[in-house]
Amino acid sequence: MRLSRSLRAAALAAAIGLSAALPAHADEQFFPLQSYRVGPYAAGGTGFFGGFIDYLNLINIRDGGVGGVKLAWEEGETQYEVERGVEVYDRLKNHPGVAAWNPLSVGIAYAMIDRITKDKVPLITINHGRTDSTDGRVFPYVFPLLLNPYSETSGIVNYIASREGGADKLKSKKIVVLYHGSPYGKETIPIYKLLADKYGFSLEQIEVPHPGNEQQSQWLSIRRAKPDYVVLRGWGVMNPVALKTAQKVGFPVDHIIGNVWSNSEEDVIPAGDAAKGYVAITTQASGAEYPVLQEIIKTVYGQGKGNLDDKKRIGSVYHNLGIVNGILNVEAIRIAQRKFGQRTLTGDEVRWGFEHLQLDPARVQALGAKGLFHSINVTWDNHEGDGRVTFQQWDGTKWKVVSDWIAPDWAFLRPIIEKSAAAYAAEHNTKVRTSDETPVSQ
Amino acid sequence: MTRPARSIAAGWLTPSYLAPAILLIVAYGVVPFAGSDYLLDAMLTPFLALALAALGLNLLTGYAGQVSLGSAAFLAVGAYAAYNFNLRLHELPFLVSLVAAGLVAAAIGMVFGLPSLRLRGFYLAVSTLAAQFFVQWALTKFEWFSNNNPSGVIDAPPLSVAGLTFSGAAGRYLFSLTVVAVVTLLAIRLLRLQVGRNFIALRDHETAAKVLGVPLLRTKLLAFGVSSFIIGIAGVLWAFAYLRTVEPAGFNLDRSFEILFIIIIGGLASIRGAFLGAAFMVVFPLLLSRLGAALLGDVFDSGVLEMSQRIVIGALIIGLLIAEPRGLIALVDRLAERVLRRSPRWFRRSTQF
Numbered sequence: 001m002r003l004s005r006s007l008r009a010a011a012l013a014a015a016i017g018l019s020a021a022l023p024a025h026a027d028e029q030f031f032p033l034q035s036y037r038v039g040p041y042a043a044g045g046t047g048f049f050g051g052f053i054d055y056l057n058l059i060n061i062r063d064g065g066v067g068g069v070k071l072a073w074e075e076g077e078t079q080y081e082v083e084r085g086v087e088v089y090d091r092l093k094n095h096p097g098v099a100a101w102n103p104l105s106v107g108i109a110y111a112m113i114d115r116i117t118k119d120k121v122p123l124i125t126i127n128h129g130r131t132d133s134t135d136g137r138v139f140p141y142v143f144p145l146l147l148n149p150y151s152e153t154s155g156i157v158n159y160i161a162s163r164e165g166g167a168d169k170l171k172s173k174k175i176v177v178l179y180h181g182s183p184y185g186k187e188t189i190p191i192y193k194l195l196a197d198k199y200g201f202s203l204e205q206i207e208v209p210h211p212g213n214e215q216q217s218q219w220l221s222i223r224r225a226k227p228d229y230v231v232l233r234g235w236g237v238m239n240p241v242a243l244k245t246a247q248k249v250g251f252p253v254d255h256i257i258g259n260v261w262s263n264s265e266e267d268v269i270p271a272g273d274a275a276k277g278y279v280a281i282t283t284q285a286s287g288a289e290y291p292v293l294q295e296i297i298k299t300v301y302g303q304g305k306g307n308l309d310d311k312k313r314i315g316s317v318y319h320n321l322g323i324v325n326g327i328l329n330v331e332a333i334r335i336a337q338r339k340f341g342q343r344t345l346t347g348d349e350v351r352w353g354f355e356h357l358q359l360d361p362a363r364v365q366a367l368g369a370k371g372l373f374h375s376i377n378v379t380w381d382n383h384e385g386d387g388r389v390t391f392q393q394w395d396g397t398k399w400k401v402v403s404d405w406i407a408p409d410w411a412f413l414r415p416i417i418e419k420s421a422a423a424y425a426a427e428h429n430t431k432v433r434t435s436d437e438t439p440v441s442q
Numbered sequence: 443m444t445r446p447a448r449s450i451a452a453g454w455l456t457p458s459y460l461a462p463a464i465l466l467i468v469a470y471g472v473v474p475f476a477g478s479d480y481l482l483d484a485m486l487t488p489f490l491a492l493a494l495a496a497l498g499l500n501l502l503t504g505y506a507g508q509v510s511l512g513s514a515a516f517l518a519v520g521a522y523a524a525y526n527f528n529l530r531l532h533e534l535p536f537l538v539s540l541v542a543a544g545l546v547a548a549a550i551g552m553v554f555g556l557p558s559l560r561l562r563g564f565y566l567a568v569s570t571l572a573a574q575f576f577v578q579w580a581l582t583k584f585e586w587f588s589n590n591n592p593s594g595v596i597d598a599p600p601l602s603v604a605g606l607t608f609s610g611a612a613g614r615y616l617f618s619l620t621v622v623a624v625v626t627l628l629a630i631r632l633l634r635l636q637v638g639r640n641f642i643a644l645r646d647h648e649t650a651a652k653v654l655g656v657p658l659l660r661t662k663l664l665a666f667g668v669s670s671f672i673i674g675i676a677g678v679l680w681a682f683a684y685l686r687t688v689e690p691a692g693f694n695l696d697r698s699f700e701i702l703f704i705i706i707i708g709g710l711a712s713i714r715g716a717f718l719g720a721a722f723m724v725v726f727p728l729l730l731s732r733l734g735a736a737l738l739g740d741v742f743d744s745g746v747l748e749m750s751q752r753i754v755i756g757a758l759i760i761g762l763l764i765a766e767p768r769g770l771i772a773l774v775d776r777l778a779e780r781v782l783r784r785s786p787r788w789f790r791r792s793t794q795f
Contacts, residue, residue, distance in 0.1 A: 090483045190592050
């Protein structure tokens with residue numbers, strides 16, 4: 001008994017001791033990854049973090065890091081749960097040289113806003129996040145890069161208008177939004193209402209409780225409502241179930257428009273035939289024909305260091321989003337290095353890099369990502385960076401792009417975002433920045 | 443609680459408070475200075491909050507014998523009530539909001555405790571599920587509760603009591619520790635009063651209790667009220683000291699089950715059981731995950747490790763309950779007895795409470 005107890009004590013001591021002994025390297029930029037490879041959202045997690053890690057690996061192997069600074073990372077499993085995400089944050093935040101956080105979860109991102117603002121480390125929520133964090137005057141450290149939820153909504157409504165032959169044709173139309181019952185899903189409720197008022201379409205928003213593997217009653221409501229379009233604001237298992245249930249109740253699949261988290265192969269392949277003709281918005285094209293992907297296949301997977309277990313997923317929507325996310329993070333570090341020097345940067349210096357993250361189509365082409373995504377233009381007060389969107393249709397085997405790069409209606413959205421950010425600033429006594437200087441700590 | 447009754451004065455004089463006193467001295471005097479932010483923020487603060495919730499449920503289920511599956515709902519009521527008191531009544535000191543949040547949770551708990559007058563066992567458990575679903579639905583449906591935040595997420599303001607701000611990991615830990623210690627002491631006192639004996643009488647044999655003159659209606663509602671009060675306070679700690687942000691989905695049925703498992707694994711009808719169970723369910727998986735990541739992190743990705751931990755923990759729970767169906771606390775007591783058999787009498791008494 002005594003032996004086994006002392007053994008147990010030793011194991012515990014080892015666990016605590018090992019966790020305390022963090023390796024400290026010179027000239028290393030660290031990415032703490034709150035990934036999720038388990039649970040209902042594992043498809044998104046493995047694809048996105050796989051792409052992200054693949055790109056970081058490419059930079060390390062091909063270029064020896066960014067400006068000689070190696071990129072390092074460590075994963076912590078969150079299962080998309082806020083509590084676990086916060087635990088991983090507490091675990092990894094004291095690692096030296098943290099560049100940026102990329103939790104890929106609105107709930108976790110919300111929980112981190114106060115924390116990372118205090119730590120002065122950027123929080124990246126590519127294609128999702130809290131919409132009003134676009135206003136960099138109030139949220140200096142939060143970056144909903146490429147596409148915030150309001151821009152996405154505006155893009156989807158503009159696309160529906162173009163299919164109907166103009167915005168004035170929306171008047172007599174009815175749109176149902178089927179949204180995921182999570183902070184992410186609810187984020188767009190007010191903006192759909194505003195757009196419905198603006199364009200005069202009638203609107204119904206229906207919630208699907210997390211995780212969304214049972215939707216019979218929601219689709220019966222949709223059948224009763226007889227909408228012209230259903231916008232699918234889903235996530236994970238909710239998406240294929242929605243498509244299959246739509247087929248069961250006889251709703252035409254080409255009138256279901258998927259949002260940016262309902263646009264992957266993992267959403268349509270499990271739905272089989274029911275997904276053929278389904279259209280979804282995206283900020284980054286799928287496919288592996290882009291030079292940057294070819295290099296990842298050759299350099300990273302060639303050396304057996306690829307992160308995806310299933311090589312067929314290379315070039316899938318989530319994988320490519322992870323790669324785009326990698327490009328944006330790496331380029332922000334590169335831009336910040338030009339100002340601060342080629343060394344391990346502090347979180348605040350990387351924040352400066354993100355606030356000057358301007359990649360025009362020529363630079364995107366030089367990075368081997370022409371056609372993968374359009375461009376980005378982040379400034380100190382616009383943390384989204386005016387990403388363009390495109391629409392893709394599933395033909396049963398692959399996604400086919402069916403539109404040009406479309407710009408959302410930023411001029412209409414900006415005052416709404418500023419109003420919401422101002423309310424946040426008032427509630428939290430946040431000092432509103434008036435230039436790109438380092439934010440004053442509170 | 444099988445110990446014979448004795449006078450309160452004698453209780454304070456004998457060194458039966460020695461062990462908890464030493465524990466408190468370590469918790470106050472050593473841990474905040476020696477522990478890392480990670481230990482305090484990610485392990486001990488959630489441990490304290492869940493232990494308090496488990497203590498609340500243990501009063502209801504362990505002592506008074508009323509099964510409840512609505513614990514997470516009362517956590518949510520506490521968290522959202524404190525948030526709204528704080529938001530809408532600026533002048534209200536935080537401690538008042540804390541107690542008021544507990545009272546709101548107690549009121550809701552008593553409403554959902556009403557079916558216990560007619561239902562028992564599994565039937566009661568199912569009817570408390572109504573609380574679980576109703577509260578989550580109401581918090582999602584009525585945006586007023588989350589101050590019209592479209593995502594339904596609230597940000598907890600910083601903790602400050604009488605001008606003292608508990609920022610920092612150590613501050614939040616000390617705040618939680620103080621609240622948990624005070625509430626735990628009150629719960630121990632309560633159990634030694636007639637009310638506590640009524641709870642046990644009610645659990646052991648309802649009809650007999652009635653014959654003995656235990657007022658069933660009052661006792662049952664009181665059990666629900668006190669239990670929900672404590673769970674509501676735990677919800678405030680969970681939201682304000684630990685997560686510092688809350689969404690209704692964080693208080694789902696899984697959380698209710700987690701709290702129920704804590705008291706089953708820790709030991710029913712035992713104050714210490716709630717703490718031991720919470721340690722097993724909160725701290726142990728984290729230790730295991732750190733150990734796994736440190737030893738095998740280079741070989742397997744985090745997904746595989748996560749899955750293996752679940753298997754290990756599941757197997758441990760089964761093994762533990764086979765070895766000792768009365769929970770960890772019985773196991774600890776048996777071990778302690780062996781060690782203490784030859785120790786002086788006062789020391790033996792000091793470890794029993």
